[in-house]
Amino acid sequence: MKKFEEKKFNIPALKGISAKTIEEHVKLYAGYVKNANAVIEKISTLSSEFFGKGVDNSYVIGELFRRFSFEYNGMRNHEVYFNSLSGGPKALSAKSALAKKLIETCGSVDIFVIGMKNLALTRGIGWAVLWYDKKDDRLLASWVDEQHLGQLNGCEMILGLDMWEHSYVADYQPSGKKNYVEDFFTNLNWEVVEENFKKAQK
Numbered sequence: 001m002k003k004f005e006e007k008k009f010n011i012p013a014l015k016g017i018s019a020k021t022i023e024e025h026v027k028l029y030a031g032y033v034k035n036a037n038a039v040i041e042k043i044s045t046l047s048s049e050f051f052g053k054g055v056d057n058s059y060v061i062g063e064l065f066r067r068f069s070f071e072y073n074g075m076r077n078h079e080v081y082f083n084s085l086s087g088g089p090k091a092l093s094a095k096s097a098l099a100k101k102l103i104e105t106c107g108s109v110d111i112f113v114i115g116m117k118n119l120a121l122t123r124g125i126g127w128a129v130l131w132y133d134k135k136d137d138r139l140l141a142s143w144v145d146e147q148h149l150g151q152l153n154g155c156e157m158i159l160g161l162d163m164w165e166h167s168y169v170a171d172y173q174p175s176g177k178k179n180y181v182e183d184f185f186t187n188l189n190w191e192v193v194e195e196n197f198k199k200a201q202k
């Protein structure tokens with residue numbers, strides 16, 4: 001069976017977010033890849049028993065299907081997050097298609113960033129996400145609880161900020177959540193975000 005591959009990231013020393021936090025966090029990402037593969041494999045095995053031998057394991061299969069979106073989106077969310085911290089901080093080009101779209105959507109890039117920072121401080125564990133909706137040619141933002149609750153159907157993730165406590169508590173303490181969000185934007189490689197936008201438009 002085809003397997004999801006664990007991606008590698010080139011993350012330099014970051015402001016505020018320690019190398020140890022990144023190292024541990026990448027291990028968590030690897031866990032999502034492993035579990036996404038394991039859940040699919042388990043569903044396949046149990047389905048063979050269900051269809052081939054008449055074993056009544058449909059409840060277990062159903063719960064595994066429920067779990068799959070958690071594992072799969074956990075994998076993909078982290079790939080967007082770690083990619084956007086790879087290659088060192090890069091500013092958003094004012095001439096880029098993304099900058100123009102952000103201005104069209106929010107009035108200015110600064111207003112967008114303030115809005116994303118505010119979104120990131122939503123209470124609970126999850127993700128602050130910027131999406132591109134190709135069907136309507138527009139940018140949308142949403143809060144995603146956990147890894148998978150609040151994803152927007154058919155939209156492509158352009159920017160994702162991990163707001164699970166494992167992302168920041170070791171470096172910032174629980175009370176330093178706001179500083180973590182500030183540092184994320186300082187560390188952000190906007191060229192990667194621009195590229196995500198370009199790919200999503202195709």
Ligand SMILES: [Fe+2]
Pocket residue numbers: 025028078162164166167
């Ligand atoms: Fe995470």
